[in-house]
Amino acid sequence: MRFLITGGAGFIGRWVVKRLIEEGHHVDVIDNLSNSSRANLAEFEGTECLKNFVVGDVCSKEAVGKLFDNNPDVCIHLAAQINVQESINNPEKSFSVNVEGTRNILEAARKNGTKVAVVSTCMVYDTGTAMTETSRLNPRSPYAESKLHAEKLALGYWKKYQLPVTILRPFNTYGPFQRSDAEGGVVSIFVKNSIRNEPINIFGSGEQTRDLLYVEDCASFILEAALSGDAVGEVINAGTGREVSINQLAEMIANGPVKHVNHPHPESEITRLVCDYSKARSLLGWQPKTSLEDGIKKLRAWMLSHS
Ligand SMILES: NC(=O)c1ccc[n+]([C@@H]2O[C@H](COP(=O)([O-])OP(=O)(O)OC[C@H]3O[C@@H](n4cnc5c(N)ncnc54)[C@H](O)[C@@H]3O)[C@@H](O)[C@H]2O)c1
Secondary structure, three states: OEEEEEOOOOHHHHHHHHHHHHOOOEEEEEEOOOOOOHHHHHHHOOOOOEEEEEEOOOOOHHHHHHHHOOOOOEEEEOOOOOOHHHHHHOHHHHHHHHHHHHHHHHHHHHHHOOEEEEEOOHHHEOOEEEEOOOOOEOOOOHHHHHHHHHHHHHHHHHHHHOOOEEEEEEOOEEOOOOOOOOOOOHHHHHHHHHHOOOOEEEEOOOOOEEOOEEHHHHHHHHHHHHHOHHHOOOEEEEOOOOOEEHHHHHHHHOOOOEEEEOOOOHHHOOOOEEEOOHHHHHHHOOOOOOOHHHHHHHHHHHHHHOO
16 A cells, blocks of 8 residues: 655654655655654665655645645655644744644545554643543643644544545554654653663652653554544544652652652643543454553663664
8 A cells, every 4th residue: 555654754754754664555654854854764765565654745736736636545644743842932934734734634635545654642632541532631741732733634534525534542662763852752762861870850740740652662653543434433542551650650760869849840841641541442342552660661671772
């Protein structure tokens, strides 16, 4: 099959592209490299399966239209402005990329009859545990708000035009290739600091909890959902069901001092966030395979081999 992956050079995108190429599918990628690097796809460039790697913007109708001219069977839409602080500083940009960009993809898909898997986020939920897809929503940042808008837009294309779309809500994802600088994910930052024997800084009390999903499990979830006829028109969560506080995470990873620092955006923090993934299990037969302990080990080994 032919796949178009937006944001394919990003952290999760790179793992989705890897799986597709290993399975012999043909892949086109569009990514403007605003939060990633060409190096993330270097091992696949020049291979028979990576057909086009376009450095371009999903907000450009022209760039998106050209890729849809290749008649992809499925588009996996990952490209987004993902940084919460940046979305607070510049909400217009988040809405432009995350909503307008999604609209461009949906419109091109509609003209072409391409199935679209829209990768949304658990950040659309209100605080809580065992969140099902019908749990209360309460986006607390322009990032989360814009992702929810993109979901609604996509479901509108399903209802109005029967465009086959699926909405995916992975919980916080971590693993190799995630950024570990200030813009990165919490697990990557903690592991990098522990490797360098640098202090680990926790935003706020550290009692906030997360459900941490290893990136290869996230990539299989995305692919299984994107290929499933039963998932069309559905919203589906993916996580592990395990609740870990940031303090506990720091304890698992740290080998130096742990400090509590002021939270840069407490109003956007979700206190508890834990996934109920029973819908993914019953609809797709998907479940996570990697424990948090094993995922951290894999990430540490990867960082050590890349430092
Ligand atoms: N990482 C997580 O914990 C997590 C959890 C749930 C959902 N998600 C969602 O998964 C998707 C991928 O997230 P990620 O963590 O891999 O982030 P990422 O930033 O690594 O990937 C996003 C990619 O999109 C690209 N991009 C940004 N703006 C673009 C634009 N205008 N045009 C083209 N490309 C653009 C970036 O350069 C980047 O490569 C996002 O939609 C995000 O909302 C991520």
